[in-house]
Amino acid sequence: MSDPSIDADGRLRHLITLDGLGRARIEGLLDRATSLREQFRAGSTSLPLLAGRTVVNLFFEASTRTRTSFELAARRLGATVVNFDIASSSTSKGETLEDTLATIEAMGTDAFIVRHKENGTPARLAAHARRAAILNAGDGNRAHPTQGLLDLLTIRDHKKRVEGLRVAICGDIRHSRVARSDVHGLHALGAAEIRLCGPAALLPDAGEFPGCTLSGDLDAALDGVDVVVMLRIQKERIEGLPGLDEHAYFARYGLDRTRLARAKRDAIVMHPGPMNRGIEIAADVADGAQSVILEQVANGIYARMAVLAELLAAR
Template sequence: MSELQTAEDARLRHLLTLDGLGRARIEALLDHAAQLRSLWRAGAPLPALLDRRTVVNLFFEASTRTRTSFELAARRLGADVVNFDISGSSTSKGETLEDTLATLEAMDADAFVVRHKENGTPARLAAHARRAVVLNAGDGNQAHPTQGLLDLLTLRDHKGRIDGLRVAICGDIRHSRVARSDVHGLRALGAAEIRLCGPAALLPDAAEFADCTLSHDLDATLEGVDAIIMLRIQKERIEHLPGFDETEYFARFGLDRRRLARARSDAIVMHPGPMNRGIEIAADVADGAQSVILEQVANGIFARMAALATLLGRERNG
């Protein structure tokens, strides 16, 4: 998948994964996001980097927050945005995704933001794109690169760096594209330690995360960490865990004030949303002073602005 991302002239062609993207490119995207955020918050006019560009949101999975974030990002930079109605499209009548993409490209669509339940679908479309760029808004359990970028941006805002940080990611790691993109980004930017924690059935194969510490003990995992990323747990998955219900899951893997106290006193609490309060995170922690969850939401717009501008802008980053 990573080989599709870079064009022959070395510029970024698509954004499909943070895996293999490299430190320099990731930092350039974060710097660009921070620059755009500074302009926006100062009330200064944003550059119309996407003027006369058309961005099509192709969401084959429901995701109000990610789609809205991409739409706001594109519109703020001057793009036209089309939210493609999958339920009424020709794909529901048997047309292939590749034919749908080709048809929309013929209408001068410049970018496709793709979310799909199957691994590799954004890459599959990128391989068939003639001119347009493809941004992965989440595929299966494989990658969610812009979520990774916004998480890295939020971490850097609060810690000043990623180098040397100890980060815990807790919950359903096995099925999480967010966890994978966060790990790829944290690795690239020099995190000292990445700890993954969850029930045995929801942890990935150790070989996939050979440089991470895997654990079933949340208390030990949180000891001395700089940041905690809690992941949403689907309730139907809890039902299939032997000996677990929602109360038991929270008792063993939920983040409450007692557990938060095991982390560093300045540790931040993160969550990609939507949250299940009282299952993976206590309400007073989610709304507490160490929570940066709403900052993540805000940073998502700027991270996606930077990604779109890099791929489509009149001035491309290298």
């Protein structure tokens, strides 16, 4: 079956994953995000690229950062944004997702931004969409492609390139859609080494991340890296790890200044949020000179603007 993310002319029709998207297409999106950012920093308050378009936020999971970021991105491009109320929707009455999509699409909507707890839901909707674009805002532990793009954009801002860099991603890798999208993007852009670190129970199965090194030793994982990505650890998952309470988790897998010193002196520290300070990252590191966490948040708007413009501006 052909990839529904690419149309007959080879253009991007949906954004479901960065896996297989290719270096040229990813770099094109990053270049577009950079250009949009420059226009706004030069004084633009809105760009009417999507005037007359309607974007629907279809979030089946709670979200603050991603939903707000997508909404701001769409509005800054001139689109109308509809926030779909899941609690009072027909899906709560038994309507299928496909019927919900068809019904709202029939009203003339142009894009759906979808977050869902089940892997594959955005791809499933993309296969049924008649004309609207589907953007994956996170599905299960499978993918979060715009987070991957904003992370790549932030890395490129500080390192001027991704090719040849050594990156450590630390925390709950097994359940992280962010880690998967970061890895897909980093591989596509030629990162030299990707180290995945966390407790054994929170590391992926062998072979799930080809080309990456798995480790339970955070000190070793940080040695000489250019980029450190810390992932949020859900407190209920710590409770399920033998011998690891929150204090013990931070002692073994938390990023503090002493551990950060093992990375390169100009290494940057990243986190997709929300953060558990004192569990996966020390407050003085999160707020320190090497932290680019708030830059990630700001870049998220421009990365999402770039994707929306790519998918909708020429339609």
